[in-house]
Amino acid sequence: MHFNNKGVRNRPRTGLRMRIVARLWRISEAAFAEVDAFAWVQGWQITRTWHTHTYRDRRFDALISCRACAATGRSPTDRPCEECRGTGRVNLMEPPITRRPEQPSGGRP
Numbered sequence: 001m002h003f004n005n006k007g008v009r010n011r012p013r014t015g016l017r018m019r020i021v022a023r024l025w026r027i028s029e030a031a032f033a034e035v036d037a038f039a040w041v042q043g044w045q046i047t048r049t050w051h052t053h054t055y056r057d058r059r060f061d062a063l064i065s066c067r068a069c070a071a072t073g074r075s076p077t078d079r080p081c082e083e084c085r086g087t088g089r090v091n092l093m094e095p096p097i098t099r100r101p102e103q104p105s106g107g108r109p
């Protein structure tokens with residue numbers, strides 16, 4: 001048994017393991033610091049482990065499959081779907097096409 005000068009039992013293996021894990025986390029944080037900062041500024045979701053960092057733009061949560069064309073992007077007449085403009089997906093953050101305001105004409109009346 002190993003005891004320190006206060007009579008408390010040491011656990012050398014646990015201490016070594018924790019020091020290795022802490023060092024790996026510090027190395028990981030340093031390696032991903034610039035990318036993490038960029039992701040934070042962009043408002044992306046960051047999922048971290050000691051060896052991987054995963055980034056996800058939360059705006060993807062607003063994308064859903066187009067119900068009008070079953071995500072094919074084509075209408076029954078084989079033309080581009082009017083609801084999704086042929087993309088097969090609809091962005092919930094954008095207003096529907098039918099209610100969108102007119103595009104500006106460049107300043108001319």
Ligand SMILES: [Zn+2]
Pocket residue numbers: 066067068069070071072073074081082083084085086087088089
């Ligand atoms: Zn569609």
